[in-house]
Amino acid sequence: MNRSDASQTSGRGGRIYAVLRQAVVDQALPPGTKLPEDALGAEFGVSRTIVRAALQRLAADGLVEMKTKRTATVARPSLEEARAVFEVRRCLEREVVRLVAARWSDTLRDTLAAHIAAEDEAARRQDGPATIRLAAEFHVRLAAMAGNKLLERYVGEVVSRCSLILAVFGRPHRSECAIGEHRSVLEALQRGDAAAAIAAMEAHVSLVEQRGVGGESESEADLGVILSRYLGRQGGDA
Amino acid sequence: MNRSDASQTSGRGGRIYAVLRQAVVDQALPPGTKLPEDALGAEFGVSRTIVRAALQRLAADGLVEMKTKRTATVARPSLEEARAVFEVRRCLEREVVRLVAARWSDTLRDTLAAHIAAEDEAARRQDGPATIRLAAEFHVRLAAMAGNKLLERYVGEVVSRCSLILAVFGRPHRSECAIGEHRSVLEALQRGDAAAAIAAMEAHVSLVEQRGVGGESESEADLGVILSRYLGRQGGDA
DNA sequence: GGCCGCAATCTTGTATACTAGGCTTGCTTC
DNA sequence: GAAGCAAGCCTAGTATACAAGATTGCGGCC
Structure with missing residues (x-):
């Protein structure tokens, strides 16, 4: 602790x-x-x-x-770093789901369901920032349920870095985590189908990656995004 | 980089x-x-x-x-931490082997074979410290071959922590990594049998865990080791 | 008119001074 | 004689001072 x-x-x-x-x-x-x-x-x-x-x-x-x-x-993560982070993230989250499935309980279900409800609520309010934050938190919460502090830390780290990656490569603040995908994981867990839960999570992370890093070729993407960003806002102190 | x-x-x-x-x-x-x-x-x-x-x-x-x-x-890692570290380590090293298998080449084989040879050599020389260090390095080297910097960093971290864990719970400086187990991984990779390589690595890590954390109940092991250690050497500056 | 070099300024890298809080040890008291 | 307490010493927490290197803007030179 x-x-x-x-x-x-x-x-x-x-x-x-x-x-x-x-x-x-x-x-x-x-x-x-x-x-x-x-x-x-x-x-x-x-x-x-x-x-x-x-x-x-x-x-x-x-x-x-x-x-x-x-x-x-x-x-400003490079595309190579981005891929590395997502690769590790897939690996870690797979393990998280595996462990959570093994110690599944009604308490966990309720906590997770409540969280997803909160995500829904934020999405309905059109509260972009809250939606993003809750989506990231979903993964960290789930990781906490695995009962492995180190795993939790690592997941927290990669999830944070993914946010940054999406800031560089992704469209600004799109609904990066489809809430439905979170719910799929929950449902699979609730059915006691660990394999399906793992698959759902894996699919979800891959989708996040594709939404973020997917379609563009590296250098132009990099440059284009950087430029558009610099045009959008330059210095700005807090 | x-x-x-x-x-x-x-x-x-x-x-x-x-x-x-x-x-x-x-x-x-x-x-x-x-x-x-x-x-x-x-x-x-x-x-x-x-x-x-x-x-x-x-x-x-x-x-x-x-x-x-x-x-x-x-x-002084707790038993709980120890288990957490090994759990994550298994997960990460599995991924490492998977990735290395996918990009296997003669160059990698030679590098790895040379490393294992060095391990053998150190073992034959009865050079305990070198054996330990090379055994740990094997895993880090392998991780480097996966071509994922983050994964490499995480593996380095868990491997280091494992050394510490073995210092607390294990017999002092036993041959923690049986070189044969390393060789099994190499051979499976060379055969192109990714599944076998993963299994070999997984078995290996689990064996390391058992050798280290396996047999003893926490508090007595903890205390006993501490005392023996303090009797051996007390303050000692470098 | 553009490029190169220099200088002023801004920031970091590191040491150190000062403060506040634990730990030890010896004393006192029961 | 043992347990509790208090004072001094030791160590970490933080701010600051100073040195060295980077950045940038200006002026001179080509």
Whole structure:
């Protein structure tokens, strides 16, 4: 229980880490955005020491790029990285479903069903950001149900990185996770059909990947997206 | 290629990280060993700032425990953590073998064969530490062949943690990785039998787990090992 | 008119100083 | 004699100071 709580290293640093991470995942901070230590420190009312630690953790998560003597930026995953992340994600989520299926219970079902209901609700409200956030959370919640802290951490990491990847390659904030696909997983689990649940999850992750990284060839996609992004919004401080 | 190089954050810090990590993996620093920032800084000729960053990275890897206001120590994984790590490891290594099988080539075969030969050689020399290190390296090397940086990083992480786990629960420095099991994987790959290769790897990892965490009940094993270790060596600076 | 080089400025990398909080140890009291 | 408590020492948490390297804009040169 302490390794996963490493998220909070120590009060303030953990807060910055959490805020920044959420901002990146929510695409409030687009890839390439500079993250100067001074500015962030001023923003949060702490010294660079703290900010630095948070940035290092984000860099370890693959959400931020830190090259030596260069201002940290929100990471801009390459297509190769994107594929790698999805590959690992498929592998991990398969395992998650396998484990959850093995310890399935009504409590789990209720929790998951409630979550999917919340997703539905957000979608009906047309609340884009909430929909995205809940969709990502679905996977993390499910991972938590597997009862394996490390697996949970890894899933959290890849899910976050997927958000970033979709920010680079995907259409901005499309309904990346079709809620129906989540429900399919739930239903298969409820039927006690582990194989079907695994298949459903695998299909779902692959669909997310296709929706995000699918149709475009690498370099032009990369360049095109970058340019369109730079045209859309340039500097913008918080 | 930059995320995995995050290992070297910046020259000096990376060095300390690497040295400490290797020391932990080699069981030169037994679990529970205190790692005071001052002392390490003096040892390496850097300030606490650098040491701190290295320790934080090690903590993120699960090799070091850092509770607030408390001296960092080499982690002492619980049995629960141990099981979690092995579970994830099985899952990841399965994927590794699957991917390597798909891109198998004579070059890969030669590299792997050479590595196993080196393992043999070390075993014949009765060089315990080298045997252990090469055994762990086998898995990391194989992971590198999968062509997925993230997967490689995760495998490196779980393999390191396994070393630590064996330090706590296993007999000290037994031949944890039977070289024959490595060879079985290689042979299955060479036959082009992906399923067999996966099965061989899975069996291998499970055997490592059993050899390490298998027979004993948690608390007594824990305590016994700790005591024997403390009797063997107490403080000892490097 | 465009390109190259230089300088000013901004940021990071690292050490260190200071603060606050644990741990130890020795004393006191029951 | 043992248990509880208190004071001092030690160590981590954080801010800050300073040095070195990058970035950028300007001016001179071709």
